Amino acid sequence: MSMSAYEIRDRLQQRFGGSQVPKVSFEFFPPKTEKAEQSLWSCVERLGKLAPQFVSVTYGADGSTRDRTHQIVEHLSTQTSIPTMPHLTCVGAPTEEIDSIADAYWDMGVRRIMALRGDPVEGAGHRYQPTPGGYAYAADLVEGLAKRHDFEIAVAAYPEVHPEAPSSLFDLENLKRKFDAGASMAITQYFFDTDSFLRFRDRCVLAGIDKPIIPGILPVTNFATTQRFSQACGTHLPRWMEQAFEGLDEDPATRNLIAANIAIEQVLALQAEGVEEFHFYSLNRAELCYAVAHALGLRPVEATA
Numbered sequence: 270m271s272m273s274a275y276e277i278r279d280r281l282q283q284r285f286g287g288s289q290v291p292k293v294s295f296e297f298f299p300p301k302t303e304k305a306e307q308s309l310w311s312c313v314e315r316l317g318k319l320a321p322q323f324v325s326v327t328y329g330a331d332g333s334t335r336d337r338t339h340q341i342v343e344h345l346s347t348q349t350s351i352p353t354m355p356h357l358t359c360v361g362a363p364t365e366e367i368d369s370i371a372d373a374y375w376d377m378g379v380r381r382i383m384a385l386r387g388d389p390v391e392g393a394g395h396r397y398q399p400t401p402g403g404y405a406y407a408a409d410l411v412e413g414l415a416k417r418h419d420f421e422i423a424v425a426a427y428p429e430v431h432p433e434a435p436s437s438l439f440d441l442e443n444l445k446r447k448f449d450a451g452a453s454m455a456i457t458q459y460f461f462d463t464d465s466f467l468r469f470r471d472r473c474v475l476a477g478i479d480k481p482i483i484p485g486i487l488p489v490t491n492f493a494t495t496q497r498f499s500q501a502c503g504t505h506l507p508r509w510m511e512q513a514f515e516g517l518d519e520d521p522a523t524r525n526l527i528a529a530n531i532a533i534e535q536v537l538a539l540q541a542e543g544v545e546e547f548h549f550y551s552l553n554r555a556e557l558c559y560a561v562a563h564a565l566g567l568r569p570v571e572a573t574a
Contacts, residue, residue: 299337358387415451459487488557
């Protein structure tokens with residue numbers, strides 16, 4: 270009889286009295302081309318051997334990738350044993366349509382959903398306006414999903430404050446509302462200042478949040494692109510990081526070595542502070558995430574007879 274990677278992992282942990290190896294999860298995004306799709310499934314195959322807690326699939330912030338997201342989620346749910354967590358946003362659809370999507374996921378066997386507000390339909394920089402007849406904000410979506418099915422619901426958190434929040438207190442209170450509405454865990458925006466996450470974690474405890482706050486880790490493959498993303502989402506880029514990648518625009522091999530070193534140092538520092546679960550923004554590339562997971566102690570688990 271063959272066993273899944275998850276069954277093998279559990280048996281090994283039982284045999285050796287449990288494991289200090291942390292839990293990991295990975296985020297993928299819907300590809301736009303056939304070549305990109307091949308790259309995605311290659312990435313899924315390699316990272317799936319690490320028996321992640323789940324993999325998430327992004328949903329265009331304005332709902333633009335809805336069909337492709339559904340196709341990937343269906344494939345993962347029916348063709349692999351990897352637990353899947355699709356993203357779902359409030360943007361661009363009335364409540365009834367969002368509920369229908371959630372029902373379809375439940376019928377498909379999906380038991381986790383990442384509930385997000387989503388970005389303005391006009392794009393970043395515009396003011397967010399709730400969709401008429403839809404869920405207004407993430408807390409409303411969480412409440413609706415929790416009433417509909419017994420999903421494990423993840424929400425977003427911002428160690429360095431959401432760029433649209435008027436204050437850090439407002440942002441923290443909004444996160445608390447999402448937990449009070451039924452969220453079971455939060456995954457943070459990526460960050461590079463480890464202390465910012467640790468301070469945020471402490472503030473969550475003081476606010477009465479007792480659910481997991483999972484750090485989002487981004488192994489940097491392209492510093493210029495990361496700069497643009499970071500400006501939009503409010504992530505601070507330390508000066509030392511800019512210096513580390515300086516002069517490497519045409520040297521991807523060295524960039525990857527630097528990126529792996531930075532990410533490994535980050536996760537090991539967090540692990541030393543008691544962090545036991547990590548969510549990696551893979552950008553549909555396996556190499557760096559696999560290397561960082563290896564440094565954390567994870568090893569591929571192959572299904573055997």
